[in-house]
Amino acid sequence: MLALLSSTLGRLRVVGFLEGFSFLVLLGIAMPLKYMAGLPEAVRMVGMAHGLLFVLYVLLVIMATIELGWSFKKALLAFLASLVPFGTFYADKKLFRE
Numbered sequence: 001m002l003a004l005l006s007s008t009l010g011r012l013r014v015v016g017f018l019e020g021f022s023f024l025v026l027l028g029i030a031m032p033l034k035y036m037a038g039l040p041e042a043v044r045m046v047g048m049a050h051g052l053l054f055v056l057y058v059l060l061v062i063m064a065t066i067e068l069g070w071s072f073k074k075a076l077l078a079f080l081a082s083l084v085p086f087g088t089f090y091a092d093k094k095l096f097r098e
Contacts, residue, residue, distance in 0.1 A: 008067050012060040013096050016081075019057045020088030022050040027085060057082050 004010035030042035058079065065075040078095055081087035 008060060008063050009096060012057070012064050012078075013092050015053060015057050015060055016088040016092050016096065019050070019053040019082060020086065022046060022053050023082075023088075024085060026050050054082060057088070 004014060026043070026046045030046040033039040033042040061075060061078045061082075064070060064078075070078075074095060078091050081091035081095070
């Protein structure tokens with residue numbers, strides 16, 4: 001795991017996993033708790049964590065694009081993956097394995 005964190009691409013993969021997982025928790029657990037059980041606290045907590053991870057993910061995509069010379073298309077696909085459920089997992093498998 002430490003070797004994975006030693007490069008920008010490795011950090012992007014880890015943050016991408018965490019961001020994707022937090023997105024799924026937000027959509028699949030926190031939002032139903034808010035709207036079906038009247039517990040908005042779940043969305044506040046998970047939403048804050050997800051927002052932080054999203055910003056970190058976007059920054060790491062920019063850093064990887066610069067450091068690794070990614071094309072505009074690849075960078076755009078990496079960014080768009082963060083907007084779709086399970087997208088970051090797809091990006092990890094198809095874009096981030098170099």
